Amino acid sequence: MKELPKEVLEGFVSWYCDYPLSNKEDCYKDKINKEYLSSIGKEKFIEFFYEFVSVGGEIQSGGHRLKNGFRETVKNNFASFRTYILKTFDDNFNIEDWIVNLKNYHRFGIGAATIFLNRVDKNKYAILNKKTRDGLRIVGCKISSSDEKAYLKVLEIQYWYIQRYPEIFKNYYQIDAFMHYLVGVEEGKRLAIRFLGAHFQSNKLLPEEISNPDDYLEGAKKTITVNAYERDPKARKKCIDHYGNKYECQVCGDSLTKKYGKLAKGFIHVHHIIPISERGQEYKIDPLNDLIPVCPNCHAMLHRMTPCLSIEKLREIIKKQKLVVYIIFIRSLTAFSKRLSPSSSNFLGHPKLRRIKPSLPKIRPSLNPTPYCSKY
Numbered sequence: 001m002k003e004l005p006k007e008v009l010e011g012f013v014s015w016y017c018d019y020p021l022s023n024k025e026d027c028y029k030d031k032i033n034k035e036y037l038s039s040i041g042k043e044k045f046i047e048f049f050y051e052f053v054s055v056g057g058e059i060q061s062g063g064h065r066l067k068n069g070f071r072e073t074v075k076n077n078f079a080s081f082r083t084y085i086l087k088t089f090d091d092n093f094n095i096e097d098w099i100v101n102l103k104n105y106h107r108f109g110i111g112a113a114t115i116f117l118n119r120v121d122k123n124k125y126a127i128l129n130k131k132t133r134d135g136l137r138i139v140g141c142k143i144s145s146s147d148e149k150a151y152l153k154v155l156e157i158q159y160w161y162i163q164r165y166p167e168i169f170k171n172y173y174q175i176d177a178f179m180h181y182l183v184g185v186e187e188g189k190r191l192a193i194r195f196l197g198a199h200f201q202s203n204k205l206l207p208e209e210i211s212n213p214d215d216y217l218e219g220a221k222k223t224i225t226v227n228a229y230e231r232d233p234k235a236r237k238k239c240i241d242h243y244g245n246k247y248e249c250q251v252c253g254d255s256l257t258k259k260y261g262k263l264a265k266g267f268i269h270v271h272h273i274i275p276i277s278e279r280g281q282e283y284k285i286d287p288l289n290d291l292i293p294v295c296p297n298c299h300a301m302l303h304r305m306t307p308c309l310s311i312e313k314l315r316e317i318i319k320k321q322k323l324v325v326y327i328i329f330i331r332s333l334t335a336f337s338k339r340l341s342p343s344s345s346n347f348l349g350h351p352k353l354r355r356i357k358p359s360l361p362k363i364r365p366s367l368n369p370t371p372y373c374s375k376y
């Protein structure tokens with residue numbers, strides 16, 4: 001769990017003051033309580049939950065797609081769903097079992113269900129949805145994919161933050177708003193990138209993916225990752241010369257001419273590395289240190305995230321992936337050999353294969369980084 005820098009906390013507080021949903025912390029107080037929900041009849045009960053899911057408990061807007069299916073679920077399982085809902089007010093309420101049993105109520109997903117819990121008691125129950133997972137990842141916490149395990153973890157982590165910053169987060173509703181701030185609000189995302197090292201998946205186009213930007217409509221143009229330096233011929237030349245004029249990718253080591261021959265001669269992308277310390281500020285470009293030749297595939301992968309991945313990070317990903325492919329290969333080879341000879345666990349022991357010299361060391365991926373300029 002990361003400590004939260006003062007810039008991020010201050011940013012959140014000033015945003016939350018104007019956040020339209022900040023005055024909705026208690027907006028279901030009159031209805032989400034044991035007295036009300038156990039007193040209303042079937043029709044009213046169904047309508048209440050239909051409404052609750054349609055408006056996403058006033059927190060999220062995603063319920064419209066699900067609302068009709070969900071109403072059917074409640075209609076067809078009314079008695080059981082009512083008992084299930086009223087359990088949340090019991091003294092011996094078991095949260096883990098409750099989450100496991102969610103699967104019995106089609107279209108009442110973990111998001112809506114935990115918003116409901118948060119409305120039951122905002123001091124006791126957190127909200128778990130995609131935004132929570134993404135937000136927690138930014139503060140350095142990865143949570144389980146199974147909902148019940150993930151939920152206990154969310155409670156634990158968010159409780160820690162509430163204890164740690166009691167002046168900022170008074171309950172689980174507010175820390176949920178903070179998760180939204182980190183992943184869904186431009187200002188919050190910017191601070192998360194700058195102070196928490198966050199990355200966001202990017203759908204932006206690379207400058208190279210557009211041959212003539214003038215042909216594009218104004219709206220589309222805005223989605224281009226505008227980076228004038230990557231297209232500036234003088235800066236490009238300086239950078240390519242600096243790397244020995246070899247047109248080799250400095251991430252994966254590939255040379256396009258090896259694959260495409262003459263056709264690729266003199267072709268390479270140039271990527272603009274923006275030093276972390278300079279992000280968000282004006283700075284002067286240094287074509288030797290800030291630009292680097294990369295192949296189009298690696299270039300696209302660098303730009304998959306906002307801000308761009310670092311060269312080192314992408315090299316690391318490629319190295320890890322090679323290892324994964326290698327392990328899968330070895331496993332399938334072992335499984336294959338077992339099928340040939342169920343009694344022998346070692347494929348090399350099989351008489352049919354004994355004569356074949358294993359050539360595994362040849363395909364072992366290089367664990368050393370691909371050669372690259374010592375500057376990087």
Ligand SMILES: [Zn+2]
Nearest residue numbers: 249252295298
């Ligand atoms: Zn490459």
Ligand SMILES: [Zn+2]
Nearest residue numbers: 230270271272
């Ligand atoms: Zn780039």
